[in-house]
Amino acid sequence: MLTPGKRVWRKLLKKQQRKRRRQKYARERDKEEALEQGIKETDPEYQAWVKQQEELEEFQRLAAERVQQDGEEEWLRREALAQRQFQLDRAKLRQQEAEVERLRAQQAKELEALQQEQRLRREHKERLAEEAAAEFEAMMQRMHEYMEDTGNRTPPSELRRVVDTHPEERLCEFFTRTNCCRYGHACTFNHKRPMLAKIILIRHFFTHPLLQGKDTSTEYANGDEHLQLTDRDLRADYDEFFKDVVGELEKFGKIINFRAVRNTLPHLRGHVFVEYAQERFALKAFINLQGRYYASKRLNVEFSNLNGWRGAICGT
Structure with a gap:
């Protein structure tokens, strides 16, 4: 039976063995990749493929630069149009504000005229009411006199x-x-x-x-x-x-x-x-x-x- 100390020692030993194996496999893989790379560099077809890839990357770079340049030009064009539209909107807003101010002044003038008309109408109505009240009071007085008169007086x-x-x-x-x-x-x-x-x-x-x-x-x-x-x-x-x-x-x-x-x-x-x-x-x-x-x-x-x-x- 293994003691606790021996178990720990065996566990560390196995860990070290796995680590050495992984390092060995990595060195062998790197060696194989270096060998394959050397073979590829000496292969004419590979050289041609590398050159083709470089030309493709250069073409993609130039195309990307062209797209970026076109995008910048499009942005500048849109910015110019936006500035033009902003100027037009500003001019239109100023015109609308002037029209609103004109309408507000016109409405204030009409409101003042309406209030003046209502005041005159109210005064006229009050005057008529006062006249009607005075006439009614006078008629009620004559009616009272007529009712209290015991003679043959004719009604008002x-x-x-x-x-x-x-x-x-x-x-x-x-x-x-x-x-x-x-x-x-x-x-x-x-x-x-x-x-x-x-x-x-x-x-x-x-x-x-x-x-x-x-x-x-x-x-x-x-x-x-x-x-x-x-x-x-x-x-x-x-x-x-x-x-x-x-x-x-x-x-x-x-x-x-x-x-x-x-x-x-x-x-x-x-x-x-x-x-x-x-x-x-x-x-x-x-x-x-x-x-x-x-x-x-x-x-x-x-x-x-x-x-x-x-x-x-x-x-x-």
């Missing part, structure tokens, strides 16, 4: 005017007859509305389930509440409504007519016409009722120019 001339929605068109026959139109403000015919009259119209004042009619959906139209109501219920509810509102309306003056529209069409349903004995009373009612609330609904009051109650009846 401003209240004698009639407002036309489309003066150039013919009169809307339905509106003329009933003071109502299914198309409302979208109607293309002319609606004449008085500024003052003995009759006031309170739109959709009276409400009742039986007046819903065709406008009610199928689901709710078949409900128990709708099926149980009768004309007697409608009459009873109307009498209660009449007693409730007439006392309030009579505070403004003597009433000679109170009519409610029993109609299921949306543009006619629940309208109430109140005819006072004097225009003064109607004016008081108009001013005091406009914008008030009844049954959680805001009242919409206007004057009516009905020619007769019989003609205002609609068959629907």
Whole structure:
């Protein structure tokens, strides 16, 4: 059995032997290569091949130099073109900047003119508003004097005017007859509305389930509440409504007519016409009722120019 010391010694010995063998093989390979090189140098074919290789290398060197020279010339040409384009771009940029500056000055001038025009228009509008406010205040004062006057004083001339929605068109026959139109403000015919009259119209004042009619959906139209109501219920509810509102309306003056529209069409349903004995009373009612609330609904009051109650009846 080998001791640890002997193992190390044998390992080093083998390593030295492998190294000497590698060195021997290297010397032999170098010797063989030198011998082969000597044989090649004395061989005419090899000499010719070496010369050919040298000429090829020289040709490649010259070709590379030519390519490099061509590349440098191409670069110089591109550089010249780039410098020319740079000059053109610079000139164009200066021209654009000048145009932008001109447009900016023009826009500033136009903006100043627009602001001046808007200021003048605003001043004109404010002046008109002030004049309208002063005119309205004066008219309200005359209206107040007219309402408080117990004599037979005629109303202010401003209240004698009639407002036309489309003066150039013919009169809307339905509106003329009933003071109502299914198309409302979208109607293309002319609606004449008085500024003052003995009759006031309170739109959709009276409400009742039986007046819903065709406008009610199928689901709710078949409900128990709708099926149980009768004309007697409608009459009873109307009498209660009449007693409730007439006392309030009579505070403004003597009433000679109170009519409610029993109609299921949306543009006619629940309208109430109140005819006072004097225009003064109607004016008081108009001013005091406009914008008030009844049954959680805001009242919409206007004057009516009905020619007769019989003609205002609609068959629907």
